[in-house]
Structures are given as C-alpha cells and as structure tokens.
Amino acid sequence: MKCRTCRGPAVIDLPRHNANFCAEHFFELCRRQVTKAIDEHAMFGTDDRILVAVSGGKDSLAVWDMLVELGYRADGYYIALGIGDYSEESREITERFAAERGLALRIESLRDDHGFDVPTAAKVTGRVPCSACGLSKRHLFDRAAREGGYDVVVTGHNLDDEAAVLFGNALRWDVEYLARQTPVLEAGDGFPRKAKPLVRLSERETAAWCILRGIDYVIEECPMAAGNRHLQYKELLNALEEKSPGSKAAFYSGFLDRMSPLLADDRRRDVLHRCVHCDSPTGGESEVCAFCRLVERTRGQEAVPVEMLVKKKSRSRTSRRGD
Amino acid sequence: MIVVLRHPRREIRIEGSRRVHALLAELELTREAHLVIRNGTLVPGDGLLEADDTIEIRPVVSGG
Numbered sequence: 001m002k003c004r005t006c007r008g009p010a011v012i013d014l015p016r017h018n019a020n021f022c023a024e025h026f027f028e029l030c031r032r033q034v035t036k037a038i039d040e041h042a043m044f045g046t047d048d049r050i051l052v053a054v055s056g057g058k059d060s061l062a063v064w065d066m067l068v069e070l071g072y073r074a075d076g077y078y079i080a081l082g083i084g085d086y087s088e089e090s091r092e093i094t095e096r097f098a099a100e101r102g103l104a105l106r107i108e109s110l111r112d113d114h115g116f117d118v119p120t121a122a123k124v125t126g127r128v129p130c131s132a133c134g135l136s137k138r139h140l141f142d143r144a145a146r147e148g149g150y151d152v153v154v155t156g157h158n159l160d161d162e163a164a165v166l167f168g169n170a171l172r173w174d175v176e177y178l179a180r181q182t183p184v185l186e187a188g189d190g191f192p193r194k195a196k197p198l199v200r201l202s203e204r205e206t207a208a209w210c211i212l213r214g215i216d217y218v219i220e221e222c223p224m225a226a227g228n229r230h231l232q233y234k235e236l237l238n239a240l241e242e243k244s245p246g247s248k249a250a251f252y253s254g255f256l257d258r259m260s261p262l263l264a265d266d267r268r269r270d271v272l273h274r275c276v277h278c279d280s281p282t283g284g285e286s287e288v289c290a291f292c293r294l295v296e297r298t299r300g301q302e303a304v305p306v307e308m309l310v311k312k313k314s315r316s317r318t319s320r321r322g323d
Numbered sequence: 324m325i326v327v328l329r330h331p332r333r334e335i336r337i338e339g340s341r342r343v344h345a346l347l348a349e350l351e352l353t354r355e356a357h358l359v360i361r362n363g364t365l366v367p368g369d370g371l372l373e374a375d376d377t378i379e380i381r382p383v384v385s386g387g
Contacts, residue, residue: 001367001369001370011365011366011367012358058383204356204383207358207381211358211360211365212365220330221386225386228386231386241355
C-alpha cells in the first residue's frame, strides 16, 4: 500500500476515505479534520483559554496533543474517579503526558476532595456506575472551568462516540437529546461553552494518532463500562461500517446538516437556579444540585471495592443470557 | 507468529505468515475496531506479517 499523498509506504488504510497514508500525511489529515471541525462550528480561537477534560485514554490525550500542536492555549483537567487500578494507571499516564510536554494539569479527586468514589456512589444509589461517573464529570468540568476562568471545556468525543449516541437517541426518538447533540454547546446560565473537536475523526484514527506519535495511553477498558449499551451500539455501527465504509460519518454529518437545524426550537435550556451548597446552576425543584445530593448520600459510606461491582455486573449478564 | 491480544491481555501463536486483513478475518475481528502494531508502528491492511513476527492487535473502541 502506498500513501495517497507522497506514494511512500503507507502505515494505515482508511477505507472511508478510500485511501492509505504514511505517518506524516496521516497527521496532516488529522490536523485538517480537527481544524475543519473547530472552524466549521466556531468552537474557539487561539486567544481563548481551553480546559481539556483528560482521562488518560486515547481520545482526550490525542485532542490535547493536537490542540497544543495547532497553537491553542490548552490546559488539562483530570478527575480521579476511584475505579481501582484503572484509575491509578490513568492518573499516572496523564501526569506523565503533561510533565513530558510541560503542560499545566489540574487534578481533582472524588475521594479526597468530595468524600466518595464511583463504585461507592453506584452501590449507594443503586444505579449503574456510568451514571454517577457522568454526573460527577459534568459537574466538576463546569465548576473547574468557571473557577479557573476558562472560555471553553473541550472533551475527546470522537465520530464513533457521536454516531453511537445519535443511534441510541434515534432508536428512542428522544427529541430533547437529539436537539442537544451538537459539536458545540454555547455558554449560558453559568455553564461554560463545551466543544468536541474530534467529531470528524473516528476512534481508529485517534488511536492511530497516539500510536504513531508515541503517546502512551490507557489501553484497557474501564471495568465499570464493560458491556454497556454505548459499546453495543458501536459494535453494530462498526459491523455496518465494515460492509459500507463511510456509513458512520454519513449518518452523523447528515444529522448535523439536515436534521439538527430542524430541532433548533427544541434546543432550550431548563429553567435554572443556583445550588444553595455550591452555587452551581441546577434545574428541578430541589434547592441542592444533583452532585451535592450525591455527596450527601455517600457521606460516611465505606469505600466499595471495584471488584465487587464488576463481579455483580458479570453475574447479572450471565443470568440474563440464561447460561 | 506471536499475536498479543487485549481485553484482557493474552498471547496466541499463529503458524505461518499472513496479510493483516486475512489475520483479522481469521480471528473474526472487525478492521474498523482494531489496529495492528509491529515494532511500535502500524501495519496497514495488506501488510505482510512474517512467521517470526511478534505483533499486537489493539482494540480501539472505548465505552466512555
């Protein structure tokens, strides 16, 4: 296989582009796609202060690396979620990435700073771990951006993530969620602007970026996420992509171009007030935001070992299969 | 060749040489969800993997 641009030996084949690339021209393609996403959706400019939500995974490290390379002012923000060895490794990798490049990284710990961790929150609330994890991340990203004076929070959501979420929302025809599924969420009511510069890159491409750039990232999957619905949607979409390259990009970009504008009227924010504990914007009837209620519910609870929840999930899947 | 697989990490041995796409098909792995790595760099779909190679097949799908 030869690189489409220089005819040198290729290192990656990209069926959706019907092309192969050497490392140098693959990097060029990635930079071009990210720049296009940033410009097309007016995500941010070179004067803006960007807070990148980093997890130690391929996507968040790739987007941080690309933004710095492209000349943006991007600092990192990492939340220690307390998911056993997985969290330990992801923190070490993130700290090393930042230190090697001289980048600013702020670290916050659910256990040390807020008194709980994701496994304990899942046990206490009786909900899936991803629920407490997502709630905590959203709340703390917003708060960190507000307190740090950042203009925008950037996340590493890629094309596969967005296509899978779109697939799930469309299966349920969840108009409210479909309306909100945009590459940029504007700031307002105390929330910072949020942007997803990787929406034009697949996760195979972000992983390839990391490998070819020599970026060490967490390879193993979060033990709490194994078998979740999001992964099932990705598996289905990848089976389709294998037979019909470009399907995921067409599905997502078609939605943005033709369906999303029709949903503009449904893109309204809830009526909000300030949480009496932390001053964050919050909706609903409670005076206290969902994150502060979670802190309250988990206060004084003994830490739940991650293995206990993983075994429980595994048993539940086995019984559903009827094995 | 020695093939390193992930989730969880393990090794299997495959006799003889293979093209990347043929090896993935043999192991029933989708190309869109995997990358093949040899000596720290990627090998494209028609790349030939020799019998004495050690390679890693890395899944790229994450569930966050």
